[in-house]
Amino acid sequence: MTLIKSLIVLGIVALCQADYTAKQEKTIDDIAEQCGMDMDLNLNDDFVEMFKSTGNVPDEDDTQAFITCFLNKIGAMDDDGNIVSDKFIDFESDGHDLEAVKEVVEKCANVEGDSINEKGYNFYRCFWDEKKYDI
Template identity: 40%
Template sequence: MNFIGNVILLGLVTLCLAKYTEKQNQFTADVYAKCAIELAMVIDSDFIERSKITGNVFTNDEASKKLLACWYTQAGMIDSDGNIRVQALVDYLSEGRDVQALTDVVEKCATVDGDTVEDKAYNFEQCFWKELTFEL
């Protein structure tokens, strides 16, 4: 499988774990593909395997943090200072979900700290999956 195929597969495998719409799946796969190209990354099979187990597939390492920060930035869900754009994230995830419960989790986790945009994106992601009390 080629580089872009691996990236798209990664996005789709990750998204299959949750109940996302076709539109969300396509958007996420497209953003992952852009980020992989921008960061000159190849998504390895270990990452894909971890994504089959949990939605939270990012580890506390530089490459994972860069990919995650790129995704949030390219998707318009985090600004250049690492501030989570709560409404943009809620809008993206809200279809067919309890909007208030989702908003509560996103707002709580949007306050996480970090020294860099990458750290803030990673810390948000960790908080989000920890605080999520309903199935996506």
């Protein structure tokens, strides 16, 4: 469990080093902290950075739940696990090419999964695998 928490924090930290706007950075950090508290996870800076910059996070239950929590809190996933494309595009396009963001989200918005958490994780993985612009 500690390894999972450490890896989650590494992912989030990686995202922090990315070229997000100051507003996005604050939102990501605040939501990561909220989700960590809600889920009783001890997130470290390394996980948070990895989450933000590389998308290279483990496919584990805690990670999937964390990603779903994050997507829910930015309004990008509804209670049924459906991706709310416009909300994710609004968040991600701040400081990035709107058309490039739309292209990736349109490819990834209808991912499947056996659970809501798996759908959230699969969207997150698809986003990182398909994005063609730098973060």
